[in-house]
Amino acid sequence: MDLVKIKAQAKKEISVINNSRDLERWRVKFLGRKSALSLFFANLKNLSLIERREQGAKANKLREFLEELYRDNKERIAQQEKEIESWDISRPGTKAPTSHLHPLTLTLREITQVFSRLGFAIVEGPEIESEYYNFDALRIPPSHPARDMWDTLWLKSVSKKGRLLLRTHTSPVQIRYMEKHQPPFRIIVPGRCFRHEATDVSHDIQFHQVEGLMVDEEVSLANFKDIIETAIRGLFSQKVKIRFRPSYFPFVSPGVEVDIKIRNKKSGAQEWMEIMGAGMVHPDLFETVGYNKNLWQGFAFGVGVERIAMIKYNIPDIRLFFSSDIRFLKQF
Ligand code: YSA
Numbered sequence: 001m002d003l004v005k006i007k008a009q010a011k012k013e014i015s016v017i018n019n020s021r022d023l024e025r026w027r028v029k030f031l032g033r034k035s036a037l038s039l040f041f042a043n044l045k046n047l048s049l050i051e052r053r054e055q056g057a058k059a060n061k062l063r064e065f066l067e068e069l070y071r072d073n074k075e076r077i078a079q080q081e082k083e084i085e086s087w088d089i090s091r092p093g094t095k096a097p098t099s100h101l102h103p104l105t106l107t108l109r110e111i112t113q114v115f116s117r118l119g120f121a122i123v124e125g126p127e128i129e130s131e132y133y134n135f136d137a138l139r140i141p142p143s144h145p146a147r148d149m150w151d152t153l154w155l156k157s158v159s160k161k162g163r164l165l166l167r168t169h170t171s172p173v174q175i176r177y178m179e180k181h182q183p184p185f186r187i188i189v190p191g192r193c194f195r196h197e198a199t200d201v202s203h204d205i206q207f208h209q210v211e212g213l214m215v216d217e218e219v220s221l222a223n224f225k226d227i228i229e230t231a232i233r234g235l236f237s238q239k240v241k242i243r244f245r246p247s248y249f250p251f252v253s254p255g256v257e258v259d260i261k262i263r264n265k266k267s268g269a270q271e272w273m274e275i276m277g278a279g280m281v282h283p284d285l286f287e288t289v290g291y292n293k294n295l296w297q298g299f300a301f302g303v304g305v306e307r308i309a310m311i312k313y314n315i316p317d318i319r320l321f322f323s324s325d326i327r328f329l330k331q332f
Pocket of ligand 1: 168169170171195197202203204205206207208209211249251252274275276277278279280281299300301302303304305306307318
């Protein structure tokens with residue numbers, strides 16, 4: 001090997017060495033008795049006097065260079081090793097903060113698990129929805145107050161199915177699913193909804209619902225009541241009081257609302273909190289999707305996820321969920 005190559009190789013190899021054992025190996029390889037440099041010195045005797053002087057001087061210069069390189073790196077590594085030795089590895093470390101799931105995610109997961117156990121499949125739908133699916137197909141006429149710009153967040157774009165909007169409920173997925181599937185089936189649809197309304201302790205402009213839809217040949221309001229009572233018992237460990245009230249939604253007949261009894265945090269008094277709207281699917285919806293309305297029956301519901309989480313975790317104000325307040329989130 002010629003001197004230039006020896007120098008280049010020695011520099012390259014030492015640059016990645018970071019412990020004294022490897023440094024010693026390097027020393028033996030490049031400065032030891034059997035090194036390429038020693039061999040070079042040994043071969044000088046075969047050269048002419050002039051060449052011997054010239055090559056000898058170059059080889060000496062290289063040896064000096066390598067010795068200095070060795071000394072510098074020895075110092076660097078010794079310093080490094082001293083620092084490592086002074087580490088107290090028995091000292092307790094600083095705990096890295098760990099994250100956890102948001103209370104709404106926890107609640108959504110619990111709701112979907114309860115309904116999965118009851119045989120409901122999980123289906124999703126778009127958050128940006130058309131006027132047709134959000135309103136028309138659900139028998140909500142253009143004159144209905146829900147279509148007012150103060151209730152609905154409208155987008156500027158228009159689709160083949162009418163103006164676009166941020167869905168105000170998960171019910172449009174009922175139509176989307178029925179258009180593509182034949183009964184019997186039972187599904188739930190978890191998802192985010194948006195309403196352009198004034199916020200208060202139990203209303204926000206964005207919230208989550210879980211829609212439910214069960215269609216079969218013989219489905220009654222009694223089946224709905226039984227399923228909902230079973231689900232609510234599965235969600236809350238304590239015995240909660242549930243109330244079914246008659247209500248009106250254009251896409252069901254009859255319609256009901258379900259309330260849960262809670263304790264008012266301020267006054268301590270017991271009061272009802274509405275958690276869902278529901279009812280028997282209106283026969284017109286079956287006609288819209290091409291089902292035989294005389295053969296199929298179904299119930300549907302839309303439960304507010306924030307309201308369930310508020311009751312479960314005793315949360316006094318719905319607006320805390322999206323406040324990004326770490327003191328609130330740390331409690332779960
Ligand atoms: C009704 C009949 C069906 O066959 C299927 C579904 C429904 C429910 C209907 N789509 C609906 O949205 N009804 S609702 O306006 O009364 O909302 C249902 C639930 O969503 C409420 O009980 C409440 O828990 C929650 N909710 C509604 N607006 C909310 C809200 N949660 C937080 N903030 C809001 N602004």
